Amino acid sequence: MKGRRAFLKLLSLMAAAGLVPGIAKAEKWNSAAFSAKSVDEVVKLLGGSAPQQSDQVILNGPEIAENGAVVPLEISSTLPGAESIAILIEKNPNTLAANFVIPPGTLPDIQTRVKMNETCNVFALVKSDGKFFYAVKEIKVTLGGCGG
């Protein structure tokens, strides 16, 4: 077990140094944004302000999620030059769930699954041309998926 830990530590150091292929070097996890407790705070920590609601951001998800541990979401956008897609869950212990960077040539259309602690608004936040746009949807949760 000790050897495994040491090996994993070495791997992580190598990853940090960009020696493990397939893992971007110099990219750092945005711990401040992932610790934020409100939508406004997350937007600010992602470098934006005053996001606008837009029908060019499309957030699909269930009306009711029976299991809050597995809530399927699809987010897409018809905004030109969408650069990133973030998923924010208003009443989770930490608001930001995920942030995807969309390079040119990749379609702004992501499907994933997230945990929701309770019924609340879910925001899909898209950055396009330096500005932030969002769609919001209330998803009802029967059984919370964070603690339990």
Next chain:
Amino acid sequence: MANAIKVRSKLDGDVALVRLLISHPMETGLRKDTEGQLVPAHFIELLTITYGERTVLSAQWGPAVSRNPYLAFRFKGAKKGEKIRIGWVDNMGESATEEATLE
């Protein structure tokens, strides 16, 4: 195998649909085990997918991404038989990579 990444791809012209299923506990740090002890947070923080030299998707995740994360996305300029490479690093410094051929 732990840390496995399952990859499915489908080409439509030069657009590749990529679907990933990653084995990972994605512990929030808020869950208690059967003895009532908190299970430490353990989740993927960074995910990168490359096609040749090109990064086709990168992501930062928090513990609110579901256990055994699922992800689907599409990128243009893909060719059958070429490879994509997926890599992740988690908050405990563990990592995994996987290579898959576009079908």
